[in-house]
Amino acid sequence: MRCPICSGCAEHFDSAVILGKYEGHFLRCLSCGFLFADNPIWLDEANSTAINVTDLGLVGRNIWFANIARSVVFYLFDSNGKFLDYGGGTGLFTRLMRDAGYDWYWYDKFCLNIFAEGFSADMGSGLRYELLTAAELFEHLVDPVQTLSELNNLSENILFTTQLLPENPPRLDAWWYYGLEHGQHVSFFSRKSLQILAESSGLIMKSNGNNLHLFCRKNMPNLLFKFVTNPFLCGITALLHRRSSLLSSDYEIMRNSKRVVDANRT
Numbered sequence: 001m002r003c004p005i006c007s008g009c010a011e012h013f014d015s016a017v018i019l020g021k022y023e024g025h026f027l028r029c030l031s032c033g034f035l036f037a038d039n040p041i042w043l044d045e046a047n048s049t050a051i052n053v054t055d056l057g058l059v060g061r062n063i064w065f066a067n068i069a070r071s072v073v074f075y076l077f078d079s080n081g082k083f084l085d086y087g088g089g090t091g092l093f094t095r096l097m098r099d100a101g102y103d104w105y106w107y108d109k110f111c112l113n114i115f116a117e118g119f120s121a122d123m124g125s126g127l128r129y130e131l132l133t134a135a136e137l138f139e140h141l142v143d144p145v146q147t148l149s150e151l152n153n154l155s156e157n158i159l160f161t162t163q164l165l166p167e168n169p170p171r172l173d174a175w176w177y178y179g180l181e182h183g184q185h186v187s188f189f190s191r192k193s194l195q196i197l198a199e200s201s202g203l204i205m206k207s208n209g210n211n212l213h214l215f216c217r218k219n220m221p222n223l224l225f226k227f228v229t230n231p232f233l234c235g236i237t238a239l240l241h242r243r244s245s246l247l248s249s250d251y252e253i254m255r256n257s258k259r260v261v262d263a264n265r266t
Helices: 058-076 091-100 144-154 192-199 224-229 231-240 247-265
Strands: 008-018 020-027 035-038 082-086 104-105 131-135 157-161 204-207 212-216
Touching: 058 091, 058 131, 058 157, 058 224, 058 231, 082 091, 082 144, 091 104, 091 247, 131 144, 144 157, 144 192, 192 204, 204 224
Parallel strands: 082 104, 082 131, 131 157
Antiparallel strands: 008 020, 020 035, 157 212, 204 212
């Protein structure tokens, strides 16, 4: 079978039971190292619950990613632009970024927008965003090349998280990130496979070498990206470069919206 990222030869890597009942077979590309599920027939069931019950780090991850995003936007992009969180889950990240003063919007086709209602992106508007964020999305993708092309139509700058495969990938029962119990993770990237994926859309990849990555058109030193995303610098940036929160203005927008709805009902 051919690798969906580089078209190299992919061979059987390992098999395991997914969701306690499906036999899952995973392949690994001999060229770029991309590891992926072969015909994941369990995905409809796995995605029937947007947030899986074992994702206990969701809140902490959103807070961490919001700190990172503030620093990345401040140093590398236009802070006054419009931003999109793609695959935004409950809307917690979007709410955190709006509270921090950034004009951020939400989109997720699987999850209910709880925390950022009223600030969902109009996906048919043709608007291009200064930066698109995608936390823990890429490992869910069946066709990463096609999805990246769609994301690139929304923004040429994509900041995202996904855990890189170890250099010697562990078997399926020996690494928590495979997520066999929930079945939502079907794509696992080596650094090389992410680089090739970025190039498929004419983008450049920057990475912290672990779980944080940026696809962009700017050619910047990788050390700059690592510096900007250093947790200590992110904390200092959040303290020294505060923006006016959008919380009050968002409240007025939502209050006026409710008034319109109530008036229409009467």
